[in-house]
Amino acid sequence: xxxxxxxxxxxxxxxxxxxxxxxxxxxxxxxxxxxxxxxxxxxxxxxxxxxxxxxxxxxxxxxxxxxxxxxxxxxxxxxxxxxxxxxxxxxxxxxxxxxxxxxxxxxxxxxxxxxxxxxxxxxxxxxxxxxxxxxxxxxxxxxxxxxxxxxxxxxxxxxxxxxxxxxxxxxxxxxxxxxxxxxxxxxxxxxxxxxxxxxxxxxxxxxxxxxxxxxxxxxxxxxxxxxxxxxxxxxxxxxxxxxxxxxxxxxxxxxxxxxxxxxxxxxxxxxxxxxxxxxxxxxxxxxxxxxxxxxxxxxxxxxxxxxxxxxxxxxxxxxxxxxxxxxxxxxxxxxxxxxxxxxxxxxxxxxxxxxxxxxxxxxxxxxxxxxxxxxxxxxxxxxxxxxxxx
Ligand code: SAH
Ligand code: SF4
Numbered sequence: 001x002x003x004x005x006x007x008x009x010x011x012x013x014x015x016x017x018x019x020x021x022x023x024x025x026x027x028x029x030x031x032x033x034x035x036x037x038x039x040x041x042x043x044x045x046x047x048x049x050x051x052x053x054x055x056x057x058x059x060x061x062x063x064x065x066x067x068x069x070x071x072x073x074x075x076x077x078x079x080x081x082x083x084x085x086x087x088x089x090x091x092x093x094x095x096x097x098x099x100x101x102x103x104x105x106x107x108x109x110x111x112x113x114x115x116x117x118x119x120x121x122x123x124x125x126x127x128x129x130x131x132x133x134x135x136x137x138x139x140x141x142x143x144x145x146x147x148x149x150x151x152x153x154x155x156x157x158x159x160x161x162x163x164x165x166x167x168x169x170x171x172x173x174x175x176x177x178x179x180x181x182x183x184x185x186x187x188x189x190x191x192x193x194x195x196x197x198x199x200x201x202x203x204x205x206x207x208x209x210x211x212x213x214x215x216x217x218x219x220x221x222x223x224x225x226x227x228x229x230x231x232x233x234x235x236x237x238x239x240x241x242x243x244x245x246x247x248x249x250x251x252x253x254x255x256x257x258x259x260x261x262x263x264x265x266x267x268x269x270x271x272x273x274x275x276x277x278x279x280x281x282x283x284x285x286x287x288x289x290x291x292x293x294x295x296x297x298x299x300x301x302x303x304x305x306x307x308x309x310x311x312x313x314x315x316x317x318x319x320x321x322x323x324x325x326x327x328x329x330x331x332x333x334x335x336x337x338x339x340x341x342x343x344x345x346x347x348x349x350x351x352x353x354x355x356x357x358x359x360x361x362x363x364x365x366x367x368x369x370x371x372x373x374x375x376x377x378x379x380x381x382x383x384x385x386x387x388x389x390x
Pocket of ligand 1: 155156157194195196197198199200230231232252253254296297298327328329330331332
């Protein structure tokens with residue numbers, strides 16, 4: 001076990017109580033500090049006005065306001081905002097704010113049918129009560145868990161780049177703190193999806209700690225139902241996540257193929273955990289009643305997009321409580337792979353709907369700022385990757 005102290009933004013109230021003791025703080029200060037950080041989003045200790053002045057100064061030296069900076073913020077035409085965040089060592093990842101589109105369905109210009117799922121955010125959205133058209137706009141934030149990714153999926157910019165380093169729980173939650181600070185007045189953070197750069201279950205401890213912080217009643221207090229972790233299918237960690245949270249954290253599985261040969265070609269992780277093993281893990285996930293696992297299927301032209309493959313997928317998923325999100329692949333600089341024609345996407349969709357599945361086609365939210373899935377480029381770390389597409 002590492003003896004490294006828990007970084008400030010990753011501490012629980014109890015750990016804060018311990019940490020402030022040598023600084024002359026009292027146990028109850030622990031909860032106060034935690035509230036400042038996680039409920040109010042204040043990371044400047046000098047602004048924690050109910051703390052003793054000496055404690056504020058000691059904490060200010062701790063540097064918790066320097067965990068990350070928003071280096072670039074780009075707003076897409078659909079109000080999706082991509083934040084490029086730079087961490088203390090200069091490494092960069094991206095986090096995306098995705099406003100809900102309730103009330104606009106079918107109105108936004110889109111080449112896709114009106115009943116499509118909006119985006120990654122919709123992993124949870126469609127199971128919620130219908131939004132009144134008044135009231136704050138619900139925003140889903142998509143966050144990163146690693147700088148790059150070790151899984152090597154061939155259609156993914158993060159995978160092509162490889163793993164640069166793990167992120168700490170403090171860096172993971174700092175994205176949410178920074179994101180909330182950038183919400184418009186009429187917006188409210190309602191959901192968090194672990195679908196940014198990296199494989200969250202390959203950084204299990206930090207991911208779990210960040211989940212505990214985001215759901216802590218003295219902090220942001222997000223319901224675990226409003227959080228979705230997306231994974232390429234790390235079977236032992238899926239089981240652990242199920243046990244650690246009693247199945248209450250939403251689970252999204254990046255499937256992308258219905259047979260081992262195709263899946264192994266697209267996603268090397270399939271060689272370690274083939275489909276039979278993965279499907280078994282999904283069957284065992286302790287999902288609460290009436291909740292479903294999200295199956296993500298990125299459609300890659302000529303690789304996994306035929307009607308025959310859709311039928312195979314329908315058969316593979318039979319009996320599992322799932323809904324399926326179809327994502328026409330977003331082109332990436334490092335690959336010649338691309339999405340099928342719309343007719344192919346619609347045909348694939350129809351097979352699944354006819355087989356009785358809830359199946360959605362994802363709109364490419366924020367495409368004009370490369371905020372869409374798989375385009376979370378390693379700007380800075382890998383300047384070759386183009387971030388702006390016109
Ligand atoms: N590593 C995790 C979470 C991050 S990836 C996972 O793989 O699930 C989030 C989603 O974006 C995954 O479903 C992934 O397959 C998808 N994705 C990655 N690159 C993409 C691309 N170029 N086009 C469309 N979807 C992509
Ligand atoms: Fe990693 Fe997910 Fe990209 Fe695969 S799709 S390389 S698991 S981030």
